[in-house]
Amino acid sequence: MKVGLKVLKFLPLPLWFLALVSITRNPIRFFIDLASFYSFYLMLSVSLNLEYGYTGIPNFGKVMFFAGGAFVTGSLTARLIAPLAGVNSMYLANYKLYNVIVGTQVSTFFAQRADIAMLTFLLMLILGAVVGALLGLVASYPAIRLREDYLAMTLIVTGELLRIIARNYDPLICGTIGVFVPDPFRWLTGLYHDLVRTGVMLGIAFSSWAFVEALVRSPFGRMIRAIRENEVVAEAFGKDVTKVRMQVLMVGSAIAGVAGALYAFYAGTVQADDFMPIRTFVVWVMVILGGAGNNAGAALGALTYLALDRTIVILKRYFTTPFDINNLSYIALGLALVLTLMYRPEGLIPEKPIILKRVRRANKPGR
Amino acid sequence: MKSELDALGVVKKFGGLVALKGVNISVVPSTITMLIGPNGSGKTTLINVISGIYKPDEGKVLLRGKDITGLPPHEVYSLGLVRTFQIPSPFLRLTVLENLMVVAKNQLGEKPISAVFRRRRWMREEEELEEKAFRVMELLHLERLWNRRASELSGGQMKLLEIGRALMSDPSIILMDEPVAGVNPKLAYDIMEYITNVRKELGISFLIVEHRLDIVLDYVDYVYAMHKGEIIARGPPEEVISNPSVVRSYLGG
Numbered sequence: 001m002k003v004g005l006k007v008l009k010f011l012p013l014p015l016w017f018l019a020l021v022s023i024t025r026n027p028i029r030f031f032i033d034l035a036s037f038y039s040f041y042l043m044l045s046v047s048l049n050l051e052y053g054y055t056g057i058p059n060f061g062k063v064m065f066f067a068g069g070a071f072v073t074g075s076l077t078a079r080l081i082a083p084l085a086g087v088n089s090m091y092l093a094n095y096k097l098y099n100v101i102v103g104t105q106v107s108t109f110f111a112q113r114a115d116i117a118m119l120t121f122l123l124m125l126i127l128g129a130v131v132g133a134l135l136g137l138v139a140s141y142p143a144i145r146l147r148e149d150y151l152a153m154t155l156i157v158t159g160e161l162l163r164i165i166a167r168n169y170d171p172l173i174c175g176t177i178g179v180f181v182p183d184p185f186r187w188l189t190g191l192y193h194d195l196v197r198t199g200v201m202l203g204i205a206f207s208s209w210a211f212v213e214a215l216v217r218s219p220f221g222r223m224i225r226a227i228r229e230n231e232v233v234a235e236a237f238g239k240d241v242t243k244v245r246m247q248v249l250m251v252g253s254a255i256a257g258v259a260g261a262l263y264a265f266y267a268g269t270v271q272a273d274d275f276m277p278i279r280t281f282v283v284w285v286m287v288i289l290g291g292a293g294n295n296a297g298a299a300l301g302a303l304t305y306l307a308l309d310r311t312i313v314i315l316k317r318y319f320t321t322p323f324d325i326n327n328l329s330y331i332a333l334g335l336a337l338v339l340t341l342m343y344r345p346e347g348l349i350p351e352k353p354i355i356l357k358r359v360r361r362a363n364k365p366g367r
Numbered sequence: 368m369k370s371e372l373d374a375l376g377v378v379k380k381f382g383g384l385v386a387l388k389g390v391n392i393s394v395v396p397s398t399i400t401m402l403i404g405p406n407g408s409g410k411t412t413l414i415n416v417i418s419g420i421y422k423p424d425e426g427k428v429l430l431r432g433k434d435i436t437g438l439p440p441h442e443v444y445s446l447g448l449v450r451t452f453q454i455p456s457p458f459l460r461l462t463v464l465e466n467l468m469v470v471a472k473n474q475l476g477e478k479p480i481s482a483v484f485r486r487r488r489w490m491r492e493e494e495e496l497e498e499k500a501f502r503v504m505e506l507l508h509l510e511r512l513w514n515r516r517a518s519e520l521s522g523g524q525m526k527l528l529e530i531g532r533a534l535m536s537d538p539s540i541i542l543m544d545e546p547v548a549g550v551n552p553k554l555a556y557d558i559m560e561y562i563t564n565v566r567k568e569l570g571i572s573f574l575i576v577e578h579r580l581d582i583v584l585d586y587v588d589y590v591y592a593m594h595k596g597e598i599i600a601r602g603p604p605e606e607v608i609s610n611p612s613v614v615r616s617y618l619g620g
């Protein structure tokens with residue numbers, strides 16, 4: 001009974017989505033888009049939840065690790081496969097000018113060679129994770145010994161670093177113009193293509209979620225929550241706080257890196273200015289809205305944010321406003337954040353104690 | 368006889384303030400040693416230096432003869448030295464049981480990869496740890512609160528939890544910063560009885576900082592008196608508290 005009521009509480013969200021679908025012209029498209037975006041955002045919010053919600057690391061540089069995965073994918077995929085696909089090397093020499101041609105030819109090659117396409121896809125995800133983890137290590141190295149507030153400031157600044165490098169260093173992702181990313185699912189067509197691709201993305205996203213959930217439901221999770229509560233005391237009780245924070249930032253950033261790689265493939269292009277600090281804050285809103293220190297919360301927060309965001313996207317088609325309607329999404333975002341902090345500071349699903357194992361003892365006193 | 372803990376000529380400065388001016392103390396194994404002194408005399412600072420939270424400007428700290436000066440706190444802890452905090456500092460959003468279990472050393476499940484992929488292995492460790500935590504809770508009469516968040520405990524219960532946490536790691540020495548301050552007399556005597564039992568049964572040494580001389584003095588073997596960052600007297604309890612300079616320091620000097 002109690003569980004039933006709890007589920008009812010979240011009914012408005014699916015209903016809201018149904019309402020949105022009913023006014024959209026193409027419901028299948030709507031769901032595919034929704035699910036695709038949800039998979040990146042789920043990965044970002046669950047990894048930020050690991051860092052901030054459980055460990056107390058104020059990662060205000062989240063977008064950089066996401067960008068890391070996207071940039072490596074954007075930069076390498078086409079170039080790596082170009083020789084195999086028989087692309088004229090002249091095009092590679094002036095990549096900034098010809099990247100669309102190279103990328104298109106590689107895509108065409110992927111259409112014939114599903115095996116190579118999928119291996120490339122996998123390789124890029126792994127590279128995304130590695131680059132994310134390394135960036136996590138690099139960013140944390142000077143900063144992680146700092147107190148929380150200084151750490152936040154350092155991360156905010158380093159978060160912008162990669163984007164600015166990418167903007168100004170053309171060989172990476174062709175500067176401000178952006179780079180074309182070939183489609184590793186090109187061997188599929190039509191609806192199949194979209195369904196499979198989105199399915200794979202969702203699968204990876206939920207695996208990341210399950211990984212983080214398993215990680216926090218363990219002595220490791222207990223330890224990071226202790227560090228969050230009081231780092232000096234945790235250190236005095238034998239926890240190597242510096243090392244543990246570094247581990248957490250590496251895991252969280254690896255997940256963000258994979259999300260970035262997926263995003264690059266999905267969008268089909270990578271542009272430096274797509275990785276502005278606002279993305280970091282969007283993910284923060286998801287975590288705070290859903291409930292920090294609870295992975296179900298992170299998942300729900302991401303979904304709630306998307307509901308808002310998609311609504312605005314759809315509204316855009318039906319209304320013209322005297323101001324840029326994109327501002328509306330920032331207003332809605334800010335409003336959601338303020339309301340949560342005022343009325344439900346613990347988020348939609350508050351943190352609960354984690355019970356790992358109860359040794360069955362007849363005389364165990366309970367609450 | 369080899370001593371459990373030695374501080375040799377420890378100096379600690381905070382800017383212009385010299386909080387410790389060359390402090391020498393030692394703790395004999397399996398004894399309860401006490402450190403007294405008026406507020407601001409440097410007792411907490413000494414504990415912070417010994418446990419690695421502060422680095423001394425001069426001097427050395429030895430644990431069973433091994434130089435531990437300047438080691439980070441988590442390494443000092445792994446060598447068997449635990450300290451409690453003057454202001455009880457449980458991990459507030461963790462339960463009582465979690466507060467105890469989290470401090471156990473060398474847990475397999477604290478390595479991130481093992482945490483995810485070797486669940487069965489560390490679950491066995493968890494069972495043992497949990498049994499142990501319940502034994503500690505029973506000794507301290509906290510077992511009925513096992514599933515409460517530490518933030519829900521009363522001040523006295525937090526003090527007990529602080530002590531319980533120190534016992535969980537099988538330390539060889541426990542440094543306690545005012546374990547019975549602000550605790551009602553009945554509980555204070557219980558705590559001291561308990562400490563005495565632990566000392567007897569497990570052979571753990573204690574260095575206790577305390578103001579409540581009335582309660583604690585009967586239980587201790589040796590006393591150091593500190594004043595303005597210096598040790599001004601040392602010896603058996605009766606001798607130290609009747610020492611005129613100690614009396615004067617307490618009366619306000």
Ligand SMILES: Nc1ncnc2c1ncn2[C@@H]1O[C@H](COP(=O)(O)OP(=O)(O)O)[C@@H](O)[C@H]1O
Pocket residue numbers: 381384386404405406407408409410411412413
């Ligand atoms: N972190 C610190 N920074 C500056 N001064 C400190 C610090 N910790 C302690 N002190 C000063 O050192 C002196 C000794 O303090 P403390 O060790 O806490 O004394 P006690 O525990 O004996 O009451 C006091 O004058 C106190 O103000």
Ligand SMILES: [Mg+2]
Pocket residue numbers: 410411412453544
């Ligand atoms: Mg003190």
